[in-house]
Amino acid sequence: xxxxxxxxxxxxxxxxxxxxxxxxxxxxxxxxxxxxxxxxxxxxxxxxxxxxxxxxxxxxxxxxxxxxxxxxxxxxxxxxxxxxxxxxxxxxxxxxxxxxxxxxxxxxxxxxxxxxxxxxxxxxxxxxxxxxxxxxxxxxxxxxxxxxxxxxxxxxxxxxxxxxxxxxxxxxxxxxxxxxxxxxxxxxxxxxxxxxxxxxxxxxxxxxxxxxxxxxxxxxxxxxxxxxxxxxxxxxxxxxxxxxxxxxxxxxxxxxxxxxxxxxxxxxxxxxxxxxxxxxxxxxxxxxxxxxxxxxxxxxxxxxxxxxxxxxxxxxxxxxxxxxxxxxxxxxxx
Amino acid sequence: xxxxxxxxxxxxxxxxxxxxxxxxxxxxxxxxxxxxxxxxxxxxxxxxxxxxxxxxxxxxxxxxxxxxxxxxxxxxxxxxxxxx
Amino acid sequence: xxxxxxxxxxxxxxxxxxxxxxxxxxxxxxxxxxxxxxxxxxxxxxxxxxxxxxxxxxxxxxxxxxxxxxxxxxxxxxxxxxxxxxxxxxxxxxxxxxxxxxxxxxxxxxxxxxxxxxxxxxxxxxxxxxxxxxxxxxxxxxxxxxxxxxxxxxxxxxxxxxxxxxxxxxxxxxxxxxxxxxxxxxxxxxxxxxxxxxxxxxxxxxxxxxxxxxxxxxxxxxxxxxxxxxxxxxxxxxxxxxxxxxxxxxxxxxxxxxxxxxxxxxxxxxxxxxxxxxxxxxxxxxxxxxxxxxxxxxxxxxxxxxxxxxxxxxxxxxxxxxxxxxxxxxxxxxxxxxxxxxxxxxxxxxxxxxxxxxxxxxxxxxx
Numbered sequence: 204x205x206x207x208x209x210x211x212x213x214x215x216x217x218x219x220x221x222x223x224x225x226x227x228x229x230x231x232x233x234x235x236x237x238x239x240x241x242x243x244x245x246x247x248x249x250x251x252x253x254x255x256x257x258x259x260x261x262x263x264x265x266x267x268x269x270x271x272x273x274x275x276x277x278x279x280x281x282x283x284x285x286x287x288x289x290x291x292x293x294x295x296x297x298x299x300x301x302x303x304x305x306x307x308x309x310x311x312x313x314x315x316x317x318x319x320x321x322x323x324x325x326x327x328x329x330x331x332x333x334x335x336x337x338x339x340x341x342x343x344x345x346x347x348x349x350x351x352x353x354x355x356x357x358x359x360x361x362x363x364x365x366x367x368x369x370x371x372x373x374x375x376x377x378x379x380x381x382x383x384x385x386x387x388x389x390x391x392x393x394x395x396x397x398x399x400x401x402x403x404x405x406x407x408x409x410x411x412x413x414x415x416x417x418x419x420x421x422x423x424x425x426x427x428x429x430x431x432x433x434x435x436x437x438x439x440x441x442x443x444x445x446x447x448x449x450x451x452x453x454x455x456x457x458x459x460x461x462x463x464x465x466x467x468x469x470x471x472x473x474x475x476x477x478x479x480x481x482x483x484x485x486x487x488x489x490x491x492x493x494x495x496x497x498x499x500x501x502x503x504x505x506x507x508x509x510x511x512x513x514x515x516x517x518x519x520x521x522x523x524x525x526x527x528x529x530x531x532x533x534x535x536x537x
Numbered sequence: 538x539x540x541x542x543x544x545x546x547x548x549x550x551x552x553x554x555x556x557x558x559x560x561x562x563x564x565x566x567x568x569x570x571x572x573x574x575x576x577x578x579x580x581x582x583x584x585x586x587x588x589x590x591x592x593x594x595x596x597x598x599x600x601x602x603x604x605x606x607x608x609x610x611x612x613x614x615x616x617x618x619x620x621x
Numbered sequence: 622x623x624x625x626x627x628x629x630x631x632x633x634x635x636x637x638x639x640x641x642x643x644x645x646x647x648x649x650x651x652x653x654x655x656x657x658x659x660x661x662x663x664x665x666x667x668x669x670x671x672x673x674x675x676x677x678x679x680x681x682x683x684x685x686x687x688x689x690x691x692x693x694x695x696x697x698x699x700x701x702x703x704x705x706x707x708x709x710x711x712x713x714x715x716x717x718x719x720x721x722x723x724x725x726x727x728x729x730x731x732x733x734x735x736x737x738x739x740x741x742x743x744x745x746x747x748x749x750x751x752x753x754x755x756x757x758x759x760x761x762x763x764x765x766x767x768x769x770x771x772x773x774x775x776x777x778x779x780x781x782x783x784x785x786x787x788x789x790x791x792x793x794x795x796x797x798x799x800x801x802x803x804x805x806x807x808x809x810x811x812x813x814x815x816x817x818x819x820x821x822x823x824x825x826x827x828x829x830x831x832x833x834x835x836x837x838x839x840x841x842x843x844x845x846x847x848x849x850x851x852x853x854x855x856x857x858x859x860x861x862x863x864x865x866x867x868x869x870x871x872x873x874x875x876x877x878x879x880x881x882x883x884x885x886x887x888x889x890x891x892x893x894x895x896x897x898x899x900x901x902x903x904x905x906x907x908x909x910x911x912x913x914x915x916x917x918x919x920x921x922x923x924x925x926x927x928x929x930x931x932x933x934x935x936x937x938x939x940x941x942x943x944x945x946x947x948x949x950x951x952x953x954x955x956x957x958x959x960x961x962x963x964x965x966x967x968x969x970x971x972x973x974x975x976x977x978x979x980x981x982x983x984x985x986x987x988x
Contacts, residue, residue, distance in 0.1 A: 384564070388750075389742050390593070392565040455622060456562025459542045460590070461742065462716075462974065519634045519848065521671020523984040529963045533716030534742055536540055536592050536769065537661055537690055537975050539662050539768040539820030541846070541876070543624035554779070562622045569745060571775045572824075572885040587624065589823065589876045592715075592765075593743025594772045596882060597823045599624055603875035611633050611853055614640050 208303040213333025226305070227329060230312045231319075235292075235327040243327035245292055250351035255282040259344040264307065266385035268378075268397030271342060272311035274471060276318035276326075277401045279348035281420045284406040285474070287358050288350030290322060295346050296330040300339040311342070322401035324348070360436035362416040368483035369441060369503040370476045372405060372490045373398065374449040375426050379468025379532070380457045389461070389534065395453050398472035405474065405493050412489035413482040419475050424528040425467040429475050430513045431527035442514045443503035443525060461534035466525065468532060477505065541591045543599055544568065549580045557583065559590060569594045624875070628847030629670075637852035638675055644859040645679045653681040655811060656858060657947060659801060660818035661688025661975025662846050668980035670848040680855065683947035684980075685804065687818055689764045689795060690717045690973035691945060692901040696932035697793055698723030700924070701762050704791065705736035708927045711754065712791075713747040714762035716740045720972045724935055744776040751780075751788035760923045764793045768820040770912060771885035774892040777914070777921055789923040792914055795899060797821045798829060799910040805837045810947060814840040814858040816851070819873040824889075826881030827871040834867045845873040892918050900934040902969055903942035937968035944970055944977055951981040958982060 204221055211218035228237055235243045259275040269277075275295060283290045295315070299308065319326055377398035384395045402420065409415060421429045426448070434441045450458075450465045458465050478486045483501055490499035515525040544559040550567055557580065559568040570580060573588065573595050588595035645654075658664055664684045667673050673682055686692055698721055705712040705728075712728070719729045719740065732738040737757075741747045744761050751759035763773040773794065780788045797818060804810060817830040822843045833841040840861035844854035854872040861868065871877060892915060899911030914922045923929070936942070939956045943949035951957050951970070961967040963979060970976035 388739065388746065390566055390746055394563055394565065452622070453563040456564040459622065459625065460561050460564060460566070462540045517669075517671045518629065519631045519670055519672075519675060521675045523668065523671045523674075526983040530720070533719055534740060535717045535974055536715045536742075536765065537688055537717050537973060539660065539766070539818065539846075541768075541820050541823075543622070545623075569772075569775060571888070572771050572882045575884065589820075591820060592769055592772045593745050594775070596768070596771070596820065596885065597876050597878070600875045604624060604627075607850075607853070607872070607875060608627060608633075611637060611849060614636055614856075 204305060206305060208299045208301060208305060208308065208333055210301055210333050210335065213299065213331060219331065223331065226309055226312055230309070230316050231326045232316070233325050233327055235325065236329070243292065243294070245327070245349060247291060247349070247351050248289070250353050253283055253286055253288040253350045253352050254347065255279060256345070256347045257282060259346070260340065261382065262340060263385050264311065264341055266381055266397055267395065268381055269399035270311050270314050271344060272315035273318045273399050275344040275346050276315050276322065276324070277399050277471060278422065279346040280322045280324055280401040280403055283348050283350035284403045285418045285420055286352055287356040287406070287410055288352045290324045290348060290350040290403055292325045292327045293319065293346055293348045294328045295326060295344055297332070298339050298343040299331065299333050300341050301333055301336045303341055318401065322403050358415060358417050360417055360433050363433060363437040363439060363477050363505055364416065365439055365505050365507040366480050367416055367477050367505040368480055368501050369443065369505065370478065370483065370486055370490060370499065370501050371426070371448065372474045372494050372499045373496050374451045374454065374498055375421065375470055375473060376450060376454045376458070376465035376468035378471040379425060380454040380465070383461065384457060391457065395457065398470055400472035402472065402474050405490065408493035409476060409486060409489045413478055413486035415476055415478050415486070417477040421470045421473060421475055423469050425469055426475065427466045427513070427525050428528050430525060433477065434513050435511050438510055440506040440509050440512050440514060441503060442506055442516065444516050446518045447500050447502045449498040449500055462536070463532050463534065467528050539591060541589045541596065543587055544590050546583050546586050546588060548584060552580055555580065559588065559595070561590070566593070572596050573598055625847065628845065628849040630849065633849055634852055637849065637856055641852065641856050641859060642677055644856065644863060645677050648859065648863055650679055653679050654813040654862070655681050655683050656814045656816065656855065657683040657685045657812050658816040659685035659687040660821070661691060661973065662820070663816055663844060663851060664688070664977055664980055665975045666846050666848060666851055668984040672848060672851060683812065684977040685947060686800065686901070686904060686945040687766065687797065688973050688975040689766055690721060691969045691976045692795065692904060693718065693721055693764060693793060693969055694900050694902045695723050695935045695937070698728065699725070700929055700932060701728060701791055702726070702731040702736060703929065704760050704923060704927060705738055706731055706734065710758040710760045711737045711739060711750065712760050712762060713739050713741045713750060715764065717973060718762060718764060720966070721969045722966055722972070744773050748776050748780055748785070748788060751785055755787060758787050758789070761788070761790050762793065763790045766795060766797050766818070766821050767824045767889070770794045770889050770893065771824055771882070774888035777892045777918055778888065780921060781918065789921045789926050790914065791923045792912065794893065794912040795901065796895070796910050796912065798832065799907055800901070801833065803904065803907045803910070804946060805833070807946060812839060813862060816844045816854050816858070817841050819843055819845045819850070819877055822873065822877040822881065824881050824885045826879055827869065827877050828879050829881070831869045834869045838867045840867050841869050843869070843871040843873050843877055845876065903937065903945040905942070939967040941968035941970050951978040954978070
């Protein structure tokens, strides 16, 4: 095999077969995957099957705390566990740009295997396509994930009630800040690590300790995106206390420097949980104990009014709206 | 306009181009000191100083005494009975 | 974070607000006092920290046009887009301008149509990019008031020193004192005091705003950007009003000095000269309110290099000018939040993080 991905690697011939064998099969090391059939057979434990899909595009491919592969596995697992599912199996489809170094691909695939093992999931089927140089940004990964939700467990915005408490499992904005930090074009040194990790253990620990109404991992658009989605979907008001939201000092630093708001930066290893008021302390203890962090926090409460809005109580006691994100957070000078 | 953030000068990275490495809450960036130095001035004396940074340039040295004075004036209002 | 956290202390803020309330009670003004914060950075801070809600109704903030993005004319965006799409340059700019609407879309939309538009944090990054891509023409879209002009000036000087042939500027630096004069010359604008821009003062010197007190007989305080700075500056204005004084005071002494930055001013004077007048989005033509490259550095002028024609000034379909001049509140604009919102802005005020309309929309009232 040469040093770089070529169009031949996607054309269904010997080159592709070799790539699949030497990179994917060998690294993922899964008996179902090794059958190389067009479909994977799944044996699911009893419960409600859950399916999720996601696509991953990130620049740079490698960043402190992870890479696109780890992001893909953890992101897919997290989408499943946010519904209370026990994740089982993943599929991944790769779109590779001609010229991508095979070493980079191998590193990423190994990283996926590590992340999958951490979360106890199998990668059982996949696909590979190669596009000409310029037609794709190095690598895109699309996944689907299957899990099983225990019977009777129903989480989601519809269960949110006035009086509920809102919790977050740790500091927000780490991943978004890490990506900005890692991009060469802003001239920063790489001191921020992404929080990219699978949350299956944390979620099941939480569910075992406390009643939970809804959970989400604040990815693209950050905390503000999830809070606004919940406010709209539930028809209630989410009131957040700015002072209670944990943010790392370095993330604050990058935000001050670039004029960004950490509440709009992505996380990839945090969860936001909405729990009944009388479960809040138990939930907090579970998050702190399992996550081994003291900065999990109760950050707010759900109220009846104003409908569909997220209100932020500032450190001064004033209140303002925390609006939904407008798009990608852009560094500013003004 | 004018997003400015305080940072501490860690080291001089390029004397000729007046560039320094500046720390903002653990984030380190190269910043130009051209606005706050005279040509030919040795920059090492600046190490440890705090500056106000805007678009990669230090616009001003932050005056520690003035900062204290401002805070003192604000704190002093608590006991100022002038307008009661 | 040092020099930030202490100036965001909630306890001190409460003290200042109590003092301000006490002063206003003693003053008992017959109508709300109209205080203009000229600078967009101040507007942003007022809304971000909810200061407008925490102060008595006896103080009304009039948001000034001191936001270089808000006053960036449509035709200048069009020129930047044309450079990237028609002349194939690598157009570098600050993140702030990416979503500002031109006549036929924004730079972000142009990027979607194939324009090579890249965000930089500093003009020096644009210079570095030009050196890294010798085969490309790299243009830096230089916006900003006098706070940002020194950075551009030093970058041009560096480019000149290195004889960099593939770097040029689309120059859109505007100047503050003339804009303030144009505003204060409006007989319909009635103000009781002004918060002067803290970072422009850092470059030009706080003394450059003494004219507001001397010629227009208004109390003026040069203010920092943290919530305590703004509150203390407001308090200082109210004390002046109480004592019947009209003078310049500097609240931001830890950063802004009387004479400003001599090196910065020298660099600006070396590279730029005042242009006779400039069009400001929403405000029209203002004399002596912008900078252009001096003859010695005209080689770095992208408009010359790429033979761009002069463009007609085009105004927005919304009454942005009225909001910029402080004559209309964002909520009073007929398009606010319905036809004009951050996703589909009719003008620049809804795009810039410092724009009064964006601040109202994002932080305050929608209805």
